[in-house]
Amino acid sequence: MESIVADTAATGGRRGGGRRPSSLLRAVPAVVVLVLLVAAPFVLAPFATTVLGRILVFALFAVSLDLLVGVTGLPSLGHAAYFGVGAYTAGIVAIEVTSEGLVLVLVAGLAGAVAAAATGWLAVRSSGVFFLMLTLAVGEIVYQLTTTLDSVTGGSNGLYGIPAVRVGGTALTLAGYVYWFVLAVFVLGFTALWLVSRSPVGGALRGIRDNEPRMRSLGYSPFRYKYVAFVIAGAVAGVAGGLFAVQVRLVTPTEAGFTTGALALLAVILGGAGSLWGPVLGAAVVVLVRDALGPTLEGHGPLVLGIVFVLAVYLLPRGFAGLAGISAAVQRRRAASRRTP
Amino acid sequence: MIEWFDSNLVSILNGFAIGSLLFILAVGLSIVFGMMDVLNLAHGALFLVGAYLAWSLLSDGATWGGFLAALGIAALVGLLAGGVLSVMTEPLARRPILDQALLTLGVSLVVAEVLSIVYGNDALSVGAPPGLAESVSFLGRSYPAYRLALIGVGLVLAVVVYVVVERTSVGALVRASVADREMVSAMGIDNRKVKVAVLGIGSMLATVAGVLGAPVYGARPGLDDTILILALVVVVIGGLGSVKGAFVGAMVIGQVESLGRAVLPDLASFILFGTLALVLVLRPRGLFGPRKLAGT
Numbered sequence: 001m002e003s004i005v006a007d008t009a010a011t012g013g014r015r016g017g018g019r020r021p022s023s024l025l026r027a028v029p030a031v032v033v034l035v036l037l038v039a040a041p042f043v044l045a046p047f048a049t050t051v052l053g054r055i056l057v058f059a060l061f062a063v064s065l066d067l068l069v070g071v072t073g074l075p076s077l078g079h080a081a082y083f084g085v086g087a088y089t090a091g092i093v094a095i096e097v098t099s100e101g102l103v104l105v106l107v108a109g110l111a112g113a114v115a116a117a118a119t120g121w122l123a124v125r126s127s128g129v130f131f132l133m134l135t136l137a138v139g140e141i142v143y144q145l146t147t148t149l150d151s152v153t154g155g156s157n158g159l160y161g162i163p164a165v166r167v168g169g170t171a172l173t174l175a176g177y178v179y180w181f182v183l184a185v186f187v188l189g190f191t192a193l194w195l196v197s198r199s200p201v202g203g204a205l206r207g208i209r210d211n212e213p214r215m216r217s218l219g220y221s222p223f224r225y226k227y228v229a230f231v232i233a234g235a236v237a238g239v240a241g242g243l244f245a246v247q248v249r250l251v252t253p254t255e256a257g258f259t260t261g262a263l264a265l266l267a268v269i270l271g272g273a274g275s276l277w278g279p280v281l282g283a284a285v286v287v288l289v290r291d292a293l294g295p296t297l298e299g300h301g302p303l304v305l306g307i308v309f310v311l312a313v314y315l316l317p318r319g320f321a322g323l324a325g326i327s328a329a330v331q332r333r334r335a336a337s338r339r340t341p
Numbered sequence: 342m343i344e345w346f347d348s349n350l351v352s353i354l355n356g357f358a359i360g361s362l363l364f365i366l367a368v369g370l371s372i373v374f375g376m377m378d379v380l381n382l383a384h385g386a387l388f389l390v391g392a393y394l395a396w397s398l399l400s401d402g403a404t405w406g407g408f409l410a411a412l413g414i415a416a417l418v419g420l421l422a423g424g425v426l427s428v429m430t431e432p433l434a435r436r437p438i439l440d441q442a443l444l445t446l447g448v449s450l451v452v453a454e455v456l457s458i459v460y461g462n463d464a465l466s467v468g469a470p471p472g473l474a475e476s477v478s479f480l481g482r483s484y485p486a487y488r489l490a491l492i493g494v495g496l497v498l499a500v501v502v503y504v505v506v507e508r509t510s511v512g513a514l515v516r517a518s519v520a521d522r523e524m525v526s527a528m529g530i531d532n533r534k535v536k537v538a539v540l541g542i543g544s545m546l547a548t549v550a551g552v553l554g555a556p557v558y559g560a561r562p563g564l565d566d567t568i569l570i571l572a573l574v575v576v577v578i579g580g581l582g583s584v585k586g587a588f589v590g591a592m593v594i595g596q597v598e599s600l601g602r603a604v605l606p607d608l609a610s611f612i613l614f615g616t617l618a619l620v621l622v623l624r625p626r627g628l629f630g631p632r633k634l635a636g637t
Binding site: 075077122125126128129130132133134136137138140141144145148257258259262265266269300302303305306307308309310312313314317 | 374380429432433436438439440442443444446447448449450451453454455457458566567570573574576577581607610611613614617618621622625
């Protein structure tokens with residue numbers, strides 16, 4: 001497994017044309033899911049539509065984390081910091097300047113990227129548990145900033161009174177329109193991450209994850225690649241945060257907090273790190289348990305999620321994606337055992 | 342200079358009190374990780390268990406009997422919790438470090454949530470045992486006696502841990518395991534038993550620190566994360582698996598948390614991260630960390 005991934009990485013983006021039919025075939029489920037998602041507001045009640053929108057927001061956040069955890073092998077516990085930065089930026093811009101949707105999403109993404117660039121420069125130098133701890137520290141510091149900078153963030157009350165998002169000057173007030181806006185940005189963000197993951201850069205990132213010394217000896221600069229991945233992940237997390245501000249119209253310090261980051265990590269692990277689409281399913285489970293099931297559990301959704309977390313670590317080492325890909329994994333292992341010297 | 346020192350004396354003393362508490366916490370975290378490669382993210386939750394235990398036994402009026410009972414029960418609970426954690430992480434021993442960290446993260450979510458179900462979401466305060474509840478005069482300033490006692494306890498524990506690790510055969514085993522675990526197990530020492538013992542003692546230190554910290558911090562939801570992060574920063578600054586590092590790191594972070602917040606209240610969070618950043622840029626493995634980590 002390890003060697004074959006490194007091999008793919010080493011050969012970069014070289015891909016045979018023979019793969020095309022199968023990748024077209026593989027696009028069918030994605031198209032079906034997309035059509036279903038677009039049609040959802042016609043079928044679902046407004047509340048269910050809103051929950052679905054929340055799932056998409058959290059899913060985009062989880063997928064951005066997957067670029068770090070699954071593709072690059074950098075387990076970040078503080079990724080919520082960039083989500084929070086994006087959410088607050090979008091909220092503040094919407095209140096003070098304009099609530100034009102495209103602007104909000106762009107500034108949120110930019111803010112996430114800047115925050116990630118500033119902190120990642122240090123975090124990415126470390127590896128393994130040091131990285132875990134450093135990202136945890138960054139996350140906590142951003143969380144503390146959101147609670148202490150009352151004048152900017154509204155302190156522990158949160159940032160409220162965010163106006164409805166506008167597209168082309170028209171305010172989107174119906175849940176379905178907001179949902180479509182969220183869906184459109186989600187699809188763009190997901191596609192961007194998917195393209196990064198499939199590009200030669202993505203291959204290099206996987207190579208660094210599996211065998212950093214080998215990648216270095218091949219002339220790659222692990223620091224530069226990891227840093228780029230960190231900034232991209234921060235930018236997309238910022239975009240997801242901006243979507244959160246658009247969707248919920250209330251941003252509280254919880255969004256930048258440890259629990260949000262931990263739940264995103266749970267979504268990634270549950271869905272299957274490195275697959276990108278798996279964490280979307282993981283995020284759906286997390287949001288459904290927390291928001292939809294939460295009220296019936298008297299707000300103790302995190303208890304269920306904690307138990308799910310523990311079980312997932314034992315039972316689903318590769319997440320949902322692992323379940324789906326068991327046959328593929330067997331084939332890969334065969335191929336790998338043939339290749340390993 | 343002396344004037345500045347005098348006016349900030351309370352903050353400096355607070356810093357030492359926080360540092361003592363952080364040392365007790367961080368030394369467990371550091372040795373568990375240094376020896377066993379288990380990053381125990383449930384460490385903060387165990388601290389909170391100790392804090393709520395102290396509240397349960399002391400809320401009807403702080404007595405020495407109740408305080409000592411809380412310490413004893415907390416120590417037992419900690420040992421047991423360490424044993425359970427050790428059994429739980431055993432099947433994951435061959436998986437990446439991240440999986441074990443995630444397991445303890447899940448455990449900490451469950452523990453914190455159970456605590457909030459049992460004790461509610463309000464911040465609870467805990468009184469110091471009689472005789473330590475008052476303030477005493479120290480260098481011309483009035484200062485809570487309990488915090489002075491806490492500094493004393495921290496210093497005594499630091500000496501005890503240092504002597505045990507540096508001067509006894511058990512300590513030799515600890516240092517050897519930090520340096521090269523495979524070699525230790527190749528010499529016929531059962532790794533799993535060492536792991537149970539180390540996690541048990543590390544977790545015990547966390548719950549005991551919770552009881553000791555209760556009169557200062559009280560008990561409230563979210564305290565577990567705050568404390569865990571401070572302890573992790575201490576461990577990163579001090580270096581994994583080093584007692585000396587945990588002590589120096591704890592004292593530095595104690596001062597950053599207390600003096601830093603008093604002198605530059607708006608920048609305290611940045612100072613914390615700045616200290617961390619500075620240490621990691623100059624010494625990537627921490628101040629007293631191993632020269633070279635196994636496997637890198």
